[in-house]
Amino acid sequence: xxxxxxxxxxxxxxxxxxxxxxxxxxxxxxxxxxxxxxxxxxxxxxxxxxxxxxxxxxxxxxxxxxxxxxxxxxxxxxxxxxxxxxxxxxxxxxxxxxxxxxxxxxxxxxxxxxxxxxxxxxxxxxxxxxxxxxxxxxxxxxxxxxxxxxxxxxxxxxxxxxxxxxxxxxxxxxxxxxxxxxxxxxxxxxxxxxxxxxxxxxxxxxxxxxxxxxxxxxxxxxxxxxxxxxxxxxxxxxxxxxxxxxxxxxxxxxxxxxxxxxxxxxxxxxxxxxxxxxxxxxxxxxxxxxxxxxxxxxxxxxxxxxxxxxxxxxxxxxxxxxxxxxxxxxxxxxxxxxxxxxxxxxxxxxxxxxxxxxxxxxxxxxxxxxxx
Amino acid sequence: xxxxxxxxxxxxxxxxxxxxxxxxxxxxxxxxxxxxxxxxxxxxxxxxxxxxxxxxxxxxxxxxxxxxxxxxxxxxxxxxxxxxxxxxxxxxxxxxxxxxxxxxxxxxxxxxxxxxxxxxxxxxxxxxxxxxxxxxxxxxxxxxxxxxxxxxxxxxxxxxxxxxxxxxxxxxxxxxxxxxxxxxxxxxxxxxxxxxxxxxxxxxxxxxxxxxxxxxxxxxxxxxxxxxxxxxxxxxxxxxxxxxxxxxxxxxxxxxxxxxxxxxxxxxxxxxxxxxxxxxxxxxxxxxxxxxxxxxxxxxxxxxxxx
Numbered sequence: 001x002x003x004x005x006x007x008x009x010x011x012x013x014x015x016x017x018x019x020x021x022x023x024x025x026x027x028x029x030x031x032x033x034x035x036x037x038x039x040x041x042x043x044x045x046x047x048x049x050x051x052x053x054x055x056x057x058x059x060x061x062x063x064x065x066x067x068x069x070x071x072x073x074x075x076x077x078x079x080x081x082x083x084x085x086x087x088x089x090x091x092x093x094x095x096x097x098x099x100x101x102x103x104x105x106x107x108x109x110x111x112x113x114x115x116x117x118x119x120x121x122x123x124x125x126x127x128x129x130x131x132x133x134x135x136x137x138x139x140x141x142x143x144x145x146x147x148x149x150x151x152x153x154x155x156x157x158x159x160x161x162x163x164x165x166x167x168x169x170x171x172x173x174x175x176x177x178x179x180x181x182x183x184x185x186x187x188x189x190x191x192x193x194x195x196x197x198x199x200x201x202x203x204x205x206x207x208x209x210x211x212x213x214x215x216x217x218x219x220x221x222x223x224x225x226x227x228x229x230x231x232x233x234x235x236x237x238x239x240x241x242x243x244x245x246x247x248x249x250x251x252x253x254x255x256x257x258x259x260x261x262x263x264x265x266x267x268x269x270x271x272x273x274x275x276x277x278x279x280x281x282x283x284x285x286x287x288x289x290x291x292x293x294x295x296x297x298x299x300x301x302x303x304x305x306x307x308x309x310x311x312x313x314x315x316x317x318x319x320x321x322x323x324x325x326x327x328x329x330x331x332x333x334x335x336x337x338x339x340x341x342x343x344x345x346x347x348x349x350x351x352x353x354x355x356x357x358x359x360x361x362x363x364x365x366x367x368x369x370x371x372x
Numbered sequence: 373x374x375x376x377x378x379x380x381x382x383x384x385x386x387x388x389x390x391x392x393x394x395x396x397x398x399x400x401x402x403x404x405x406x407x408x409x410x411x412x413x414x415x416x417x418x419x420x421x422x423x424x425x426x427x428x429x430x431x432x433x434x435x436x437x438x439x440x441x442x443x444x445x446x447x448x449x450x451x452x453x454x455x456x457x458x459x460x461x462x463x464x465x466x467x468x469x470x471x472x473x474x475x476x477x478x479x480x481x482x483x484x485x486x487x488x489x490x491x492x493x494x495x496x497x498x499x500x501x502x503x504x505x506x507x508x509x510x511x512x513x514x515x516x517x518x519x520x521x522x523x524x525x526x527x528x529x530x531x532x533x534x535x536x537x538x539x540x541x542x543x544x545x546x547x548x549x550x551x552x553x554x555x556x557x558x559x560x561x562x563x564x565x566x567x568x569x570x571x572x573x574x575x576x577x578x579x580x581x582x583x584x585x586x587x588x589x590x591x592x593x594x595x596x597x598x599x600x601x602x603x604x605x606x607x608x609x610x611x612x613x614x615x616x617x618x619x620x621x622x623x624x625x626x627x628x629x630x631x632x633x634x635x636x637x638x639x640x641x642x643x644x645x646x647x648x649x650x651x652x653x654x655x656x657x658x659x660x661x662x663x664x665x666x667x668x669x670x671x672x673x674x675x676x677x678x679x
Binding site: 002003006007010013014017018207208209210211212213214215216217218219 | 424425426446449450452453454456458459460461462463464465469473474476477478479519
């Protein structure tokens with residue numbers, strides 16, 4: 001025990017003596033939170049529209065002004081040639097073309113229905129879907145107004161309209177920042193855990209100090225404990241620091257119990273640290289360890305549900321994702337922080353992490369060899 | 373001799389197709405200063421790594437202080453000190469922190485065994501708050517030796533401790549080893565420097581994974597079967613070529629500024645050779661009979677075909 005404590009003490013001494021370490025611990029979280037949270041937003045603002053109004057009637061102008069009045073749209077240009085608008089889109093200057101055909105007003109008033117065209121740049125399918133949804137909403141709204149204006153109250157009585165009111169639960173203002181912060185914090189803990197722990201052991205191999213350690217009576221468990229515990233502590237500290245920054249800068253909600261968050265983080269960090277340890281047993285240089293860690297990190301993070309929703313993945317990918325520890329922890333973080341879920345609600349994810357931690361840690365310990 | 377400290381029997385180690393060690397057998401007595409001498413790639417490091425339980429041999433048996441290197445590796449780790457060829461202390465820790473770290477993980481303290489390392493450590497103590505990475509080569513060696521000694525080992529394994537160290541520090545280092553030996557510690561040391569052989573009680577001359585001979589340095593020299601002449605001349609390169617062709621010459625090697633000519637006593641003498649060189653217009657500066665050094669013996673053993 002005394003030996004483990006002393007190795008931990010030595011590890012901390014080295015960590016804090018490393019000049020690049022303190023900036024990593026303190027600035028990386030702030031930077032990641034500020035940059036990623038503000039940048040990685042799904043909200044569509046300033047959709048650039050080119051209007052091709054071939055009708056130029058009162059009704060068509062009303063429709064255009066409806067778009068103009070929305071905060072999501074910005075009329076970039078107007079022209080009378082569809083081709084011109086299409087050129088603009090090819091150049092990437094606009095996101096959407098709104099075309100009102102000639103005779104729109106006449107047709108609408110005479111026949112009671114008419115068509116307009118949205119042409120949306122769908123290179124990014126997700127944002128194209130959003131633009132389409134927003135535009136349809138505006139059009140529906142416009143439709144309703146048109147019906148109101150052009151019908152007599154008597155006729156109105158015959159029209160039964162169903163109105164839908166929305167209320168968004170757990171994130172009433174649909175604030176993407178509160179949704180992103182918990183995920184970014186997981187990212188942070190993962191990077192610190194995986195990179196620092198794996199690299200640290202490989203570094204000892206690279207500079208040869210492991211040779212000197214191996215001839216001492218320190219046993220495997222003591223060595224591994226002495227190596228992992230410091231980064232476990234640093235990882236938990238990072239989380240606490242990140243949560244504080246998130247609260248101060250973005251005022252993220254903390255509905256659930258923080259104790260539950262840290263309990264899950266403690267288990268999760270064991271999973272990540274044993275991954276780092278495993279990587280260090282199959283690599284020989286820090287460079288190799290870095291590359292292997294990155295491979296795992298990219299796969300884990302992209303499939304974690306941080307940016308895209310897991311439910312929309314194909315079934316095989318969802319099944320594969322059961323092996324993704326990052327996914328479990330992101331879910332726990334979001335559930336506890338945003339919804340205020342209790343232990344019973346997250347228990348499935350929590351036990352998955354526990355099983356994962358036990359398996360990966362024992363595998364890493366088995367794989368680690370002092371003798372070559 | 374009061375008993376065996378290290379016992380090695382028919383040890384073999386292969387790395388893929390290359391044989392690092394082949395059929396190595398030797399014993400080192402308690403309190404002996406035993407040297408492994410040979411060029412790079414002779415297998416010295418592999419042998420020491422097997423003895424310090426860092427590497428497993430393919431076949432053969434080794435014991436250190438009666439403990440088997442495979443079965444009782446834990447016991448060996450607590451009674452032996454090892455100083456690898458590459459400096460492997462923590463460069464970002466200070467001199468004192470390194471020493472304290474190794475004392476603690478061996479379950480002891482600096483003050484408990486200070487008397488053992490005092491003479492060595494005192495020389496680097498003025499720099500005890502300096503990071504180990506910032507020390508000079510000689511000071512690094514002293515620190516590494518202190519760290520290998522701090523738990524009062526019975527056996528000390530030193531892998532090329534004087535490589536890359538200046539001549540004065542090398543001499544000092546050997547003096548320290550002599551003092552440790554006087555304190556009763558068994559020392560196994562490897563070195564590529566032939567001139568350090570005379571410091572050892574016994575030496576094993578190694579080449580290509582084999583031990584060519586084991587005996588005291590004096591005996592190695594006494595067993596040298598040839599006579600030697602040292603020849604100094606202006607153009608040493610041309611001289612070597614011509615000497616090699618001269619009948620009766622067994623072998624010729626360049627030793628710094630001079631050439632060592634080995635020959636059998638019956639076949640050649642100094643006057644004949646100097647006459648030959650004069651006839652060939654060599655500006656012979658000096659030609660004189662010399663005693664063989666370990667290096668001469670090594671060269672001769674290297675060339676002797678194994679039975």
